Amino acid sequence: MSSSSAALPARLLRWSGAGWFSVAAIGQLAFVGFILAFYGVRTVTGRFAAWNDKPLIKGYIGGDDIGNAVFAAHVLLAAVLTLAGLMQLIPDLRRNRPRLHRWTGRLFLTLAAVMALSGVWLTVVRQSWLSSISGVAILLDAVLILIFGAMALRRALQRRFEVHRVWAMRTFMVVSGVWFLRIGLMGWILVNRGPVGMTDTMSGPADIVMAFGSYLIPLAVLELYLAATRSRHAALKVLAALLVSAAALFTAVGVFGTVALMWGPYLW
Template sequence: MSTAPKAERLLRASAALWYAVAVAGLWAFGAYIAALYGAGLAGGDLSRWNRVLPDGHGYVAGDMRGNLALGAHLATAFIVTLSGGLQLVPQIRARAPWLHRWNGRLFVAVAVVAATSGLFIALTRGAVAGTYMTVGNALNAALVLTFAAQAWRTARARAFVSHRRWALRLFVVINAVWFYRLGMMLWFAANQGPVGHTAAFDGPFDIFLAFAHVLLPLAILELYLAAGARGGARAKGAMAALLLVLSLATAMGVLLVAMGMWLPRL
């Protein structure tokens, strides 16, 4: 029996495994956003927003535009973690296409608001994690807006193969801030400390991660798409092995972030 079908099945299974791990981690991130920031809004205690965000970047009395932009950014970040997790489930596309369509419209719209509000905050309130991170976030916002437009255009044109690719790219870049947290905690754990990190976020690792949290997951996605579309059995098998390693790394990263960053702040 040819190894090609086996490699194809292995690639799909490993991709599904990574996606399941990622969605669980993203929903945990969404729960953290709701518990920290949503609880502050619901309870009328907006100073709770400053528990994590540094001075001038959380709730600022008198800065209505900035506070509204921050609130919109936090709300859309919460929605993205939930909506994005549902949008790429093939069973939903097949059995509830109406849900896929409306959730997709919500996801694209919210992604645009998240990107523009985040960019507005970065440009008006300054860098939270250093100048390099601001540049990386601007790149991320540009990619989100580009991929959102392409996902919308191809869906309207019913070019579903192309639409799936743009939707996957949008899913990856809109969750870049989540990848940033995982990457940082995995690096610190592997090195038993903040090697290459400075308080000003201008260390060699800080500079690398400022761009890698956007471009590295996107590059891995492109490898996956290429392997699935044009790769032979060996390429598919190698990509499947990489996804299995990434599934383990993602699970470890989520656990480290939850224990080291999210739970202590609630």
């Protein structure tokens, strides 16, 4: 095999990864835009009760000052965390602005822990959950965020940057679990032209697969992508490139669905 044909599977794999990340970045920026335009505007103008203009499990509750404050901090920090996470994965920034990368990295890991802990508080203390199975799924996500974030930090402090990069990518996947959940639910509804296997309390078979799959499936695809990158087998690289391309396509459908059905109607 000539060296250029041997390099093709590796290139396909890289392109598929870059393609998925570009689609995901657009969808995550849309998430940030929604948070700022919906929660940001209502919070800054003191219209806290208007958080409930969109369906929530427990958004604003009159008299529950602590609960409302934790909710506000959780949703507003979600925008900063999502932006910081995206910045960490942009290769140019990582290579050419190492100081910026270190500071946004510290911010990302700190906020990831704050979000996981405030999310656990909202779920357990405020009892904001739809079904026990969806509650367990999001709590497991919080545990993984805390463990993976600690591993990413530890490897960076040990200056083991190759392993750090892998743990940082795993952290990005579990931190993005709540975003993936929205994309997955809306993508599923569009592909099936309706809420097949779903219930209002998120306890249908499709809901349960999505609740755990929102972080376990992206983690599995990431592991396959990394294994294929390391592997010398062209077939594995091509297979992984096809899977990541399919994931990019589904992500694009899900982003469209989420903007059109979940966020857009409350903004315009």
